[in-house]
Amino acid sequence: MDTSIIDKEKAFTSTRNACKVCTPLGGSIVFKGIEGCVPLIHGSQGCATYIRRYLISHYxxxxxxxxxxxxxxxxxxxxxxxLFIAIDNVTKQYKPKIIGIATTCLSEVIGDDMRKIIHKYKTEHAQDSTIPELVFVNTPSFMGTHINGFHDTVLSLVKAFATKDNSTQNINIFPGFLSPADLQLLKEIFEDVGIKGIMTPDYSDILDNEYTGEYEKLPKGGTTLKELQQTANSKASIEFGYILNKSNPQSKSAAEFLETTFDVPRINLNIPMGINATDAFFNALEKLSNSKTPEKYTKQRGKLIDAYVDGHKYVFGKKAVVYGEEDFVVAMISFLEEIGIETVLCASGGDSGLLKTVIEEKINPRTEILIHDNFDFEEIATVCKELKPDILIGNSKGYYIARELGIPLARVGFPIHDRLGGARIKHIGYEGTQQLFDLIANTLIQEMQDHSPVGYKYM
Incomplete structure (x- = not known):
């Protein structure tokens, strides 16, 4: 296509509709995945209110x-x-085990020295046994995205609590920013293959909770403090995603930190969407557990292949635009390559500068793809008008583009603000891939059916 229109659009230096969310929001999600933890936003009331509202709308x-x-x-x-008043109030009201403190643009700009301030608070309350553990992470929104905040917070937790004592042989799993349903599926897989996994974070129950009729200030579940301590003694760490928090070249992921500090081997994998990526995940589990993949999952794999065959003619050759977090986009393109959908544009609000390199080296797509990071939705909309894709694949923030262009949107990832069940979408493993395939294939089939002059009822 003629890329001059993209170059013209890039003359704008402002972001008009961001394809990303703020950094402390990502940190808040991680803190919610820690047992007994209350996230505390160090900044204005508006920042905390925005994050609360955004997460409630999705989960x-x-x-x-x-x-x-x-x-x-x-x-x-x-x-x-x-900050001192807030810690006192949170401690009194919630009696948490941990308070997770995330900075904001304002506290970063004025230069609050968080390490010094928290040390002072701990010193002044050294004799008070009711004071919870305090962990902080620097999450200014003028740098990075919610994904940077997510991974930097996981790293801060591991740095704060990992303690070497050679007492366990667990496997760490750092899944990245997946849905609660994905995390629950990962725990089920680990149990079925006989591996004791330490998942950080684990918000599978906290952000997809049962109805009890009573409000719980601190919902049950989450990665425990003891588990965080034991991450230093694990047999290995499995980490999903290639880009992670690499927009800052100096940053390490949690698994990299454990490898360099405590000699815990790091197994770095693509998010297991699609057969190939899921096969790689189960192959790693086989080596770690010294056992074969349970028949339950080989059957799921076989049924997935059968579904690929059944639906091939409905998806093959279709053109897709994929957007979202960088590692999510990488994994989705890998899956689409398997089923014969041609990705014509992949876009992310992430600004690592690694998206194009990772896709070309790790995925090696068959056809040329327009790859853009640090993109906003207005730029995506402009390019979509040129490319005329058959389907958009991403979160609900792209709906207005789909509506304007008259093309369908397959809602996946985060956030899903205009539908129920965002927390229950499965993306990974053979089971999650099956649901993704059905979603995308049926979205395309419905589009054809809705625009057919015949109004057919059979495929």
Missing amino acids: KEPVDIASTNFTEETAIFGGEKN
Whole structure:
């Protein structure tokens, strides 16, 4: 296609509709996945309110996010006093095991020294046994995305608590930003293959909870403090994703930190979407467990292949635009390559600069793809008008593009704000891939059916 229109659009230096979310939001999701942890946003009330509202809309669960409630005075004189008051209030109201503190643009710009401030608080309360563990992560939204905040927070937790004592032989699993249903599926797989896994974070129950009729300030579930401590003693770490938090070249992932600090071997895999990526995941599990993949999963694999055959003629040769988090986009393209859908554009709001390199080296697609990171939705919309794709694949924020162009949207990833069940979407493993394939194939079939002059009822 003529890429001049893209170059013209890039003359705009402002972001008009971001294809990403703020950094402390990613950190808050991780903190929610830790047992007994309350996220505390060190900044204005608006930041915490925005994050609460955004997460509640997707997960349809209560999400408490505390705030240090900056005012004009705080912005001038610093946030230490506010942070101390907030920690006291959260401790009194929730009695948490951990308070996870995430900074914001404002607290970063004024230069609050979080390490020094928290050390001062701990020193002043050294004799108080009710004070929870305090962990902080730097998450200014003028740098990175919610994915950077997510991975940096996982790293901060592991750095804070991992302790070497040679007492266990678990397997660490760092799944990245997946749905609660995906995390539950991973736990089921680990149990079936006989591996004791330490998943960080684990919000599978907390952000997809049962109805009990009572409000729980601290929902049950999550990665325990003891499990975080034992990550240093694990047999290996499995980490999904190639880009992770690499927009900052100096950053390490949690698995990289454990490998360099405690000699825990790191197994780096693509997010297991599709048969090839899921095969690689189960092959790793076979080596770690010294056992064959359970028949349950070989049957799932066989049924998935059968579904590929059944639906091939409905998906092959269709053109797709994929958008979302960088590692999610990489994994989705790998899956689409398997089923014969041609990705014509992949876009992300991430700014690592690695998206194109990773796709070309790890996925090696058969046809040329337009690959753009640091993209916003207005740029995606402009390119879509030129490319005329058959389907959009991504979160619900792209719906207005699909509506304007009259093409279907397969809703996956995060956020899903205009449908129920965002927390229950499975993306990974043979089971999740089966659901993805059915979703995409049926979305394309419905589009053909809705625009048929015949109004047929059989395929």
